[in-house]
Amino acid sequence: MKLIFKILTAPVTLVIDLFTLVCIGLISFSTFFLRLASGIVGILGILVLATYSVKNGFILLTIAFLVSPMGIPMIAVWVLGRLQSISCILKEI
Numbered sequence: 001m002k003l004i005f006k007i008l009t010a011p012v013t014l015v016i017d018l019f020t021l022v023c024i025g026l027i028s029f030s031t032f033f034l035r036l037a038s039g040i041v042g043i044l045g046i047l048v049l050a051t052y053s054v055k056n057g058f059i060l061l062t063i064a065f066l067v068s069p070m071g072i073p074m075i076a077v078w079v080l081g082r083l084q085s086i087s088c089i090l091k092e093i
Contacts, residue, residue: 002093009090016087020080027076031069038068 042064049057065071 005093009093013087013090016083016090020083020087023076023080027073027080031073034067034073035069038064038071041067 041060045057045060045064047057048060
C-alpha cells in the first residue's frame, strides 16, 4: 500500500520540486533589480518626506519597503518554503 501511494505521489512531488526550483531562480535573479528600485524609491521617499509632503513621503517609503528584498519577495520565499515542506512530507509517507 505504501509503495502504491509513493508511485501516485511521485509526479506531484516532482512538479512541486521543479516549480520551486524555477521560482527560486526567478527570485534570485530579480533580487538585484528589486534592490535597485527599492533604493531609488527610498531615497525619493526621504526627499519627498523632507521637502514636499509627509504623507506622500511615507507612501513612497512604504512602497520602497514592499519592493525591497525584505518585503514581497520574502513572502514569496516563505510560500516556497511551505511548498518544499509539503513535498518533503509527501516523500516521507
